[in-house]
Every structure is written in structure tokens, then in C-alpha cells.
Amino acid sequence: xxxxxxxxxxxxxxxxxxxxxxxxxxxxxxxxxxxxxxxxxxxxxxxxxxxxxxxxxxxxxxxxxxxxxxxxxxxxxxxxxxxxxxxxxxxxxxx
Amino acid sequence: xxxxxxxxxxxxxxxxxxxxxxxxxxxxxxxxxxxxxxxxxxxxxxxxxxxxxxxxxxxxxxxxxxxxxxxxxxxxxxxxxxxxxxxxxxxxxxxxxxxxxxxxxxxxxxxxxxxxxxxxxxxxxxxxxxxxxxxxxxxxxxxxxxxxxxxxxxxxxxxxxxxxxxxxxxxxxxxxxxxxxxxxxxxxxxxxxxxxxxxxxxxxxxxxxxxxxxxxxxxxxxxxxxxxxxxxxxxxxxxxxxxxxxxxxxxxxxxxxxxxxxxxxxxxxxxxxxxxxxxxxxxxxxxxxxxxxxxxxxxxxxxxxxxxxxxx
Ligand SMILES: [Fe+2]
Ligand SMILES: [Fe+2]
Numbered sequence: 001x002x003x004x005x006x007x008x009x010x011x012x013x014x015x016x017x018x019x020x021x022x023x024x025x026x027x028x029x030x031x032x033x034x035x036x037x038x039x040x041x042x043x044x045x046x047x048x049x050x051x052x053x054x055x056x057x058x059x060x061x062x063x064x065x066x067x068x069x070x071x072x073x074x075x076x077x078x079x080x081x082x083x084x085x086x087x088x089x090x091x092x093x094x095x
Numbered sequence: 096x097x098x099x100x101x102x103x104x105x106x107x108x109x110x111x112x113x114x115x116x117x118x119x120x121x122x123x124x125x126x127x128x129x130x131x132x133x134x135x136x137x138x139x140x141x142x143x144x145x146x147x148x149x150x151x152x153x154x155x156x157x158x159x160x161x162x163x164x165x166x167x168x169x170x171x172x173x174x175x176x177x178x179x180x181x182x183x184x185x186x187x188x189x190x191x192x193x194x195x196x197x198x199x200x201x202x203x204x205x206x207x208x209x210x211x212x213x214x215x216x217x218x219x220x221x222x223x224x225x226x227x228x229x230x231x232x233x234x235x236x237x238x239x240x241x242x243x244x245x246x247x248x249x250x251x252x253x254x255x256x257x258x259x260x261x262x263x264x265x266x267x268x269x270x271x272x273x274x275x276x277x278x279x280x281x282x283x284x285x286x287x288x289x290x291x292x293x294x295x296x297x298x299x300x301x302x303x304x305x306x307x308x309x310x311x312x313x314x315x316x317x318x319x320x321x322x323x324x325x326x327x328x329x330x331x332x333x334x335x336x337x338x339x340x341x342x343x344x345x346x347x348x349x350x351x352x353x354x355x356x357x358x359x360x361x362x363x364x365x366x367x368x369x370x371x372x373x374x375x376x377x378x379x380x381x382x383x384x385x386x387x388x389x390x391x392x393x394x395x396x397x398x399x400x401x402x403x404x405x406x407x
Contacts, residue, residue, distance in 0.1 A: 004387070008181065025178040065117050
């Protein structure tokens with residue numbers, strides 16, 4: 001049975017000014033205005049946010065967890081990307 | 096191949112890691128979650144009806160504002176949970192139709208009627224109280240989206256229980272008629288609240304898988320005991336009496352012992368023979384059917400605008 005389920009939108013909220021947006025769930029809505037309003041009613045009833053993003057769920061591309069080893073491995077052996085890799089004199093300040 | 100996947104899956108769970116929507120999972124884990132989360136979502140939504148019944152008759156403007164906010168929260172809880180459930184690959188349409196055909200259940204407790212204002216107190220105090228015990232435990236569930244929904248819900252629930260307890264304590268300290276109403280509400284809601292935790296562990300079809308997979312973190316009986324221990328003290332404090340002649344403190348276990356639940360009543364109500372089963376479901380089906388044209392119109396409008404000037 002099809003009851004014309006409205007499209008699915010993912011919701012991201014910025015908890016306070018300057019903070020990063022965080023995914024918090026989804027809503028169904030016919031268009032972007034309705035998506036924003038539904039997201040506001042659902043996810044910010046207690047002032048949880050200062051700004052909301054909504055994006056149609058079908059537009060989100062995810063990496064595949066099954067491939068996460070090969071996908072993220074290249075970062076594995078590059079310890080020189082961390083400051084602790086480098087030995088410098090304790091006397092050198094401000095580094 | 097499938098055994099390796101299963102080992103990896105169980106390994107993650109044993110380590111306390113969360114399973115996310117795109118991770119491999121056994122079919123039975125997925126179906127168990129869909130059943131449990133959707134039942135939970137339907138309960139939140141159907142649960143608005145017994146309380147909604149009193150919004151227009153709330154005894155003060157303050158009480159009315161609070162009750163509206165509380166019922167609105169329950170709608171929100173339902174939607175958080177549908178959202179989590181849909182990440183398992185089932186659509187909202189399917190979920191709703193499973194509710195309407197009776198394939199999916201909702202909590203038995205919402206098939207009982209709300210006869211007086213004290214029932215609103217009893218629901219907030221006991222029904223939300225029992226739900227909180229269950230939901231606090233489920234914050235640690237192994238499925239990521241479910242766990243996150245529970246964390247969110249728990250933050251909102253404590254206001255629900257406090258508003259209910261406030262109503263009960265006001266009435267329990269009020270006129271003789273109010274006191275009588277408060278006690279009567281406790282008498283009627285106590286046992287159904289204990290039933291909310293489900294059958295005894297030994298009789299529950301779903302316990303063992305759910306525990307191994309860490310979908311559930313504590314058993315029905317453990318959670319029920321926790322609820323009894325908390326509630327007895329709260330009832331004492333406002334001078335109400337738990338309607339159970341077998342209730343007594345056990346100094347050794349440091350828990351309350353309580354009488355046997357009427358499981359015949361439990362199964363009778365689950366199988367459709369409660370006071371309000373038909374009414375609750377009819378209301379939902381009617382609202383959903385009557386809203387059909389709104390969804391159609393909204394979609395048609397969106398499509399029309401997309402086909403015109405595209406300013407997406
Ligand atoms: Fe709730
Ligand atoms: Fe609640």
C-alpha cells in the first residue's frame with residue numbers, strides 16, 4: 001500500500017553560534033520549507049539549536065563501512081602528521 | 096563469508112561498540128530491532144490519546160500548558176523512534192500500515208481509559224516512570240540510532256514524571272474527594288504499569304537474543320524490580336497506598352517483594368480485549384486516512400514548484 005509518504009530529509013543542528021552542525025535525525029516533508037519547520041518543531045523544542053540544515057536523505061553519500069579499512073588505512077602509517085613525532089630540545093619554547 | 100561477518104558483528108557488540116545503519120548485521124538482529132523500535136514508536140504516538148483526553152478539561156491554565164507540552168513531547172518521541180527505525184530499511188508507510196493491520200503492537204497500558212484528572216497524575220508518575228526505567232536502560236542499546244534516540248528522550252522524560260507526581264501529591268494532600276481520586280487512580284494504574292515491563296524473563300520469547308546482542312541491557316524482571324523499589328517510596332511520601340497486599344520490604348535482598356501480576360489480563364488486553372483497543376486504533380487510522388489529501392496536496396504543490404522556476 002502506498003499512502004504517498006512524504007520524502008525523507010536528514011536534519012543537522014548547530015547547538016550554539018560558532019559550533020559545528022551535528023546530525024540529529026530525520027523528518028518527512030514535501031518541500032524544503034516544510035522540512036525546516038518540521039525539524040524545528042521536532043528537534044528544537046527546548047532551544048537545542050541556533051541554526052538548522054535540512055538535506056534530502058537521497059543526496060547524502062556515505063562511505064561504506066565494509067571498506068573502511070582500505071578507505072581509512074592510508075592515514076595509518078603517517079605518524080609524522082602529529083607534533084609528537086618530532087624531537088626538539090625542551091629548552092625551545094613556543095613550539 | 097557469513098560466519099566471518101557474524102564474528103565481526105558479535106565482536107563489536109562484545110566490545111561495547113555501536114552498530115550503525117550501514118554496518119553488516121544478521122537478519123534476525125534487524126527484524127528484532129524493527130519490531131522493538133516500531134512498537135516503542137507506536138506506543139509514544141498512541142499514548143497521546145489517553146492524555147489528550149484531558150487537555151480541554153485541565154483544571155487550570157498552567158496545567159493545560161504543561162499537559163499540551165507533555166503530549167507534544169510524546170509525539171516527538173514517536174518521531175525520533177520512527178526516524179531511528181527507518182534507518183533499518185523499512186519505510187514509514189510500512190510502519191504505519193503494520194500498526195493499522197495489527198501486525199505491530201503498542202504498549203498495552205494505553206488501552207486503559209483516563210477517568211479523572213488524577214489519572215493524568217498517575218500516568219505521568221507511573222507510566223512515564225516505568226517508561227523512564229526502561230528507556231534509561233536502553234540508552235546503552237547496541238544499535239546507534241536507537242541509543243541516540245533514547246538519550247534524547249530520557250532528557251525530556253524527567254519533566255513528564257515530575258509533572259505527574261506533582262498532580263498526584265497535590266491531590267493526595269487536597270480535599271477528601273481529591274484524595275479519593277488520587278488513590279483510585281493509583282489503584283487502577285499500578286498493576287498495568289508493572290505489566291509494561293513485559294512477561295517474566297522465563298516466559299519472554301525475545302529475551303535471550305536481545306541480551307546477547309545487547310539490544311536489551313537488563314531483563315524485564317530486573318527493570319520491573321527497580322521500578323517497584325522507586326515507586327513504593329514515592330507513594331509513601333505523599334501518603335498513597337500501593338494496592339498490593341503482598342508488598343513487603345526484604346531486608347536481605349534490599350528490595351521490595353510484590354504480588355503476582357494478573358497475566359491473564361495482560362494477554363487479554365494484548366490480544367485486543369482491553370477497554371480502549373478499538374477506539375485507540377480507530378482514532379489513529381481515521382486521522383491517517385483523513386490526512387491523505389493533505390499529503391497529496393503538499394506533494395503536488397512541491398512538484399509544481401519544482402517544475403516551474405527552479406530555485407532549489
Ligand atoms: Fe515518551
Ligand atoms: Fe513521557
